[in-house]
Amino acid sequence: MAELRREPLIMAGQGWDGYRLLDCGHGRKFESFGDFRFIRPEPQAMWAPRMDHWDADGEFVPGADEDGGGRWSLTRTLPEDGWPVAWNDVTFTAQPTPFRHLQFFPDMAPVWDWMGAQLADRSDAETMNLFGYTGVGSLALSRYGRVTHVDASKKSVAQARENAALSGMEDRPIRWMVDDAAKFTAREVRRERRYDGIILDPPKFGRGPKNETWRIEEGLPQLVSDCAKLLDSDSRFLFLTVYAVRMSSLAIAGLLQEALAHLPGVVEHGDLAVEEQGDNGRLLPTAIFARWSNPG
Ligand SMILES: C[S@@+](CC[C@H](N)C(=O)[O-])C[C@H]1O[C@@H](n2cnc3c(N)ncnc32)[C@H](O)[C@@H]1O
Numbered sequence: 001m002a003e004l005r006r007e008p009l010i011m012a013g014q015g016w017d018g019y020r021l022l023d024c025g026h027g028r029k030f031e032s033f034g035d036f037r038f039i040r041p042e043p044q045a046m047w048a049p050r051m052d053h054w055d056a057d058g059e060f061v062p063g064a065d066e067d068g069g070g071r072w073s074l075t076r077t078l079p080e081d082g083w084p085v086a087w088n089d090v091t092f093t094a095q096p097t098p099f100r101h102l103q104f105f106p107d108m109a110p111v112w113d114w115m116g117a118q119l120a121d122r123s124d125a126e127t128m129n130l131f132g133y134t135g136v137g138s139l140a141l142s143r144y145g146r147v148t149h150v151d152a153s154k155k156s157v158a159q160a161r162e163n164a165a166l167s168g169m170e171d172r173p174i175r176w177m178v179d180d181a182a183k184f185t186a187r188e189v190r191r192e193r194r195y196d197g198i199i200l201d202p203p204k205f206g207r208g209p210k211n212e213t214w215r216i217e218e219g220l221p222q223l224v225s226d227c228a229k230l231l232d233s234d235s236r237f238l239f240l241t242v243y244a245v246r247m248s249s250l251a252i253a254g255l256l257q258e259a260l261a262h263l264p265g266v267v268e269h270g271d272l273a274v275e276e277q278g279d280n281g282r283l284l285p286t287a288i289f290a291r292w293s294n295p296g
Helices: 106-118 136-144 154-166 181-190 216-229 249-259
Strands: 009-013 019-025 028-033 036-041 058-062 070-074 083-087 090-094 125-130 145-151 174-178 197-200 205-207 213-215 237-242 266-275 283-293
Touching: 009 106, 009 283, 090 136, 090 154, 106 136, 106 197, 106 237, 106 266, 106 283, 125 136, 125 181, 136 145, 136 154, 136 174, 136 197, 145 154, 145 181, 154 174, 181 216, 197 216, 213 216, 216 237, 216 249, 237 249, 249 266, 249 283
Parallel strands: 009 266, 036 058, 125 145, 125 197, 145 174, 197 237
Antiparallel strands: 019 028, 028 036, 058 070, 083 090, 205 213, 237 283, 266 283
């Protein structure tokens, strides 16, 4: 029976050449994405910034409504089709989007590393990336075997395939699925499929390709339960992140523990964070996570 470790953990990314948290404070953060620097809103950075001045190429100015909206205000011209950023052997296109991010989530880097560590001895693993967005996680996983990438957005999946080509990984065994994550997973259960590892990074609210509604509080228990049915005692991991929702990591750890009660291994939970550059860099929390691992 999967054992729950009660003490929370921190999975903190230190940044790399392609991405750094340069400074943060007073409700904003200053980051570099390759050669370009941006300022974005960050309500959790309540402390004071350390630098006197942020010389950015652009800033995302939020709308009056705190649940979204806003626009980019650029101080310099950016490459029209974005620019390449690398993480290990994966290269992808960074570009400001109307949703205030830049086509990838740098705080996921320690998660990509952790999943790799769970599969380090494998080259034939079967993994699934639900809500896979622009595919950086799927490309990272493809080093260990076959990957099923699922996202509702045709545009995101097209971008993920472009990122595969940019990384020289277009021949990797990745199934690119434009589908509703919950429906697709339920179908995989009916097909009696199994996976060695599953990652899910669901938004608070989303829509499937046929306008199916995804609301995390309503959909997550069934989705986690279905994911658990696709894993067995030889499987290695399940990784769940949740962000922008009022929820503790203990809650999602409890959900994983219940769903994975029939399997060995451990369930851990905590915060994902990004560490500011420099000495004594502060930790900026970005999401909560719960993860199951099973060394076998
Ligand atoms: C925050 S992103 C995931 C980020 C990604 N894991 C990464 O690290 O790059 C959320 C994604 O969920 C997708 N999405 C929203 N609702 C969905 C649904 N019902 N089924 C499948 N994907 C959905 C969106 O298209 C979006 O690409």
